[in-house]
Amino acid sequence: MQTIVNELKSTAEKTNATDIRAAFAADPGRFGKFSVSFDDLIMDYSKTAVNGEILALFETLAEAAGVAKKRDEMFSGVAINFTEDRAVLHTALRNRSNTPVMVDGRDVMPDVNAVLAAMGKFSDGIRSGSLKGATGKAITDVVNIGIGGSDLGPVMATLALAPFHDGPRAHFVSNVDGAHIADTLKHLDAETTLFIVASKTFTTIETMTNAATARKFIADKLGDDAVKHHFCAVSTALDKVAAFGIDSDRVFGFWDWVGGRYSIWSAIGLPLMLAVGPENFGKFLDGAHAMDTHFRTAPTAQNLPMLLGLVGFYHRNVLDYPTRAILPYDQRLLRFPAYLQQLDMESNGKGVTIDGTPVEGNSGPVVWGEPGTNGQHAFYQLIHQGTSVIPAEFMIAKTGFEPELRHQHDLLIANCLAQSAALMKGRTLDEAKAQLAKAGMDEAKASHIAPHRVFTGNRPSITFVYEKLTPFALGRLIALYEHRVFVEGVLFRINSFDQWGVELGKELATGLLPVVQGKAAADDQDGSTQGLVKALIG
Numbered sequence: 001m002q003t004i005v006n007e008l009k010s011t012a013e014k015t016n017a018t019d020i021r022a023a024f025a026a027d028p029g030r031f032g033k034f035s036v037s038f039d040d041l042i043m044d045y046s047k048t049a050v051n052g053e054i055l056a057l058f059e060t061l062a063e064a065a066g067v068a069k070k071r072d073e074m075f076s077g078v079a080i081n082f083t084e085d086r087a088v089l090h091t092a093l094r095n096r097s098n099t100p101v102m103v104d105g106r107d108v109m110p111d112v113n114a115v116l117a118a119m120g121k122f123s124d125g126i127r128s129g130s131l132k133g134a135t136g137k138a139i140t141d142v143v144n145i146g147i148g149g150s151d152l153g154p155v156m157a158t159l160a161l162a163p164f165h166d167g168p169r170a171h172f173v174s175n176v177d178g179a180h181i182a183d184t185l186k187h188l189d190a191e192t193t194l195f196i197v198a199s200k201t202f203t204t205i206e207t208m209t210n211a212a213t214a215r216k217f218i219a220d221k222l223g224d225d226a227v228k229h230h231f232c233a234v235s236t237a238l239d240k241v242a243a244f245g246i247d248s249d250r251v252f253g254f255w256d257w258v259g260g261r262y263s264i265w266s267a268i269g270l271p272l273m274l275a276v277g278p279e280n281f282g283k284f285l286d287g288a289h290a291m292d293t294h295f296r297t298a299p300t301a302q303n304l305p306m307l308l309g310l311v312g313f314y315h316r317n318v319l320d321y322p323t324r325a326i327l328p329y330d331q332r333l334l335r336f337p338a339y340l341q342q343l344d345m346e347s348n349g350k351g352v353t354i355d356g357t358p359v360e361g362n363s364g365p366v367v368w369g370e371p372g373t374n375g376q377h378a379f380y381q382l383i384h385q386g387t388s389v390i391p392a393e394f395m396i397a398k399t400g401f402e403p404e405l406r407h408q409h410d411l412l413i414a415n416c417l418a419q420s421a422a423l424m425k426g427r428t429l430d431e432a433k434a435q436l437a438k439a440g441m442d443e444a445k446a447s448h449i450a451p452h453r454v455f456t457g458n459r460p461s462i463t464f465v466y467e468k469l470t471p472f473a474l475g476r477l478i479a480l481y482e483h484r485v486f487v488e489g490v491l492f493r494i495n496s497f498d499q500w501g502v503e504l505g506k507e508l509a510t511g512l513l514p515v516v517q518g519k520a521a522a523d524d525q526d527g528s529t530q531g532l533v534k535a536l537i538g
C-alpha cells in the first residue's frame with residue numbers, strides 16, 4: 001500500500017495535479033470526467049487535485065487495501081470491530097430487502113423489524129394522543145436525554161427534516177451542565193411531556209444524571225406513580241433500564257453490533273420518528289439502504305463512498321491537509337458538521353493500526369464546519385487566503401421547501417457555487433492590480449494594495465447536489481458519509497469502530513469528582529489540577 005501512496009505523491013507532483021485552475025483551463029470537460037451521480041445525487045470532485053493518473057492509482061490503492069473485501073465482511077457480520085469482538089451492522093437496521101443478516105449463527109432481521117414495529121406503534125400512540133400522560137392529557141413535547149451518538153444523530157436529523165414535522169415538539173438535553181436541562185424544562189408542562197432516556201450502555205454519567213433530574217421534575221409535579229407514563233428508554237442494557245423503573249413495553253432495544261455514532265437508524269432514532277412519523281422514518285431508512293446497495297455494487301470509479309473516501313485519504317495522507325470543512329448550504333443541516341465530527345473523528349481519530357503498530361503517516365482529519373452562507377461571514381477569509389489549505393465539502397439542494405422564497409434559494413445556490421469556484425480560480429496579482437486600476441486607484445497605491453487582494457486559488461472542494469432534503473435524501477447522505485469514514489479507515493489501516501480514547505478522561509473525572517465535592521484531598525492530583533481546584537472551590 002505504501003508504495004502506491006508514494007506513487008500518488010510522485011504522480012501528483014509530476015502532473016502538477018494541485019494546479020486545479022490550470023487543469024480546468026486545459027480541459028473544460030473536466031466536470032464530466034470527475035463527477036459521479038447516483039439517482040439525483042451528484043458528487044462533483046472535479047475541483048480537487050485529481051486527474052486520470054491519480055484516479056487510476058485510486059483504484060489500485062482501493063484494490064491493494066482490500067476495501068471491497070472488508071466492505072463485504074462488514075455487511076456480512078464479520079466481527080471487524082475486533083478490539084470489542086463485535087460485528088458492525090448498522091446497515092442491518094436499514095436492510096429494507098430483509099435478506100437475512102447473521103450474527104452468531106442467527107438472523108437478526110426479525111429482531112430489527114420487531115423493534116421498528118414497536119417504535120411505530122408507540123409513535124402512533126403518542127402522535128395520535130391515544131397514549132397519554134398520567135393526568136390523561138396528550139403529549140405535546142418530547143425530550144430526548146442522551147449524548148454523543150444518542151444525541152447528535154437525533155438532533156441533526158430532526159432539525160434537517162423540520163418541514164416534515166407533524167408530531168410533538170422535539171427537545172434535546174445532553175450536557176451534564178444543569179443549564180441544559182433547566183433551560184429546557186423551564187418551558188415544559190410536566191403533564192404533556194414525554195422523556196426518552198437514550199443510552200446504549202445506560203451508564204453514561206451525563207445521561208443518567210439528567211434522567212434523574214427529569215424524573216424528579218415529573219415526580220415533584222405529578223407524583224412517583226406518574227413516572228411510568230412520562231418516560232421511555234432506548235438502550236442495549238435492558239436490566240439497567242428496568243432498574244431505573246421504566247416499564248418493558250416502553251423500552252426500545254438495540255444491539256452491541258450498532259456503534260453509538262452509527263445508531264440513528266435504530267431506536268435511537270425514536271425522537272425523529274415521533275416528530276416526522278413512522279412512514280417518513282421508513283423513507284429515511286430507504287435512502288440509507290439505497291446508498292448501501294450502491295456502495296456494495298457500483299464499480300470504484302462510479303462509487304460515491306469509495307471515491308469520497310479515496311479523495312479524503314488523498315487529501316489527508318498524500319497532500320497532507322490536516323482538516324476538512326463541511327459546509328452545507330442548507331440551514332436545516334446546521335448540526336450536520338457536528339454530527340460528522342463524532343462520526344468521523346471518533347471513528348478515525350486513532351493512532352494504532354489493526355496490527356497494533358503506530359499509524360504510518362496520518363489518520364482521521366479534523367472535521368469542522370458551519371452552514372453557508374453564514375460561514376462566509378465567519379471563517380471563509382482563512383479558507384480563501386490563509387496559509388492552510390482546507391478541503392471544503394459543499395452540499396446544496398436544487399429545491400427548497402419554501403416556494404414563495406425561491407429568490408432566496410437562488411441566492412443560496414449562487415453563493416454555494418461561487419465559493420467553490422473562487423476557491424479554485426482565486427485571483428492573480430495582475431487580476432488584482434487590473435481590478436484596482438479599473439476602480440481608479442493610482443498604480444503606486446495599487447501595487448501596494450494588490451498583494452493583499454490576491455487569492456492563491458487551487459483550493460480543493462467537493463460539491464454535492466441533490467433534488468431536495470427529503471427523508472430519503474437525508475438517509476442517503478448520512479449513509480454516504482458513514483461509508484466514506486469506513487473507506488478511509490480501511491486505507492488508514494485502523495479499527496474505525498471502537499473508541500478507547502474516550503475512556504481516560506472519564507476515569508479521571510470519576511476520581512476528581514470527590515475532590516471537587518470537597519470530600520477528598522487533591523494531593524495526588526498534578527500541580528495544575530490542584531491549583532485549578534483551589535481556584536474553583538477554594
Ligand SMILES: O=P(O)(O)OC[C@H]1O[C@](O)(CO)[C@@H](O)[C@@H]1O
Nearest residue numbers: 148149150199200201204260502
Ligand atoms: O449511548 P451511550 O452509551 O450513553 O454513549 C454515549 C456516547 O458516549 C460514547 O461512548 C463516547 O463518546 C459514544 O461513542 C457514545 O455515542
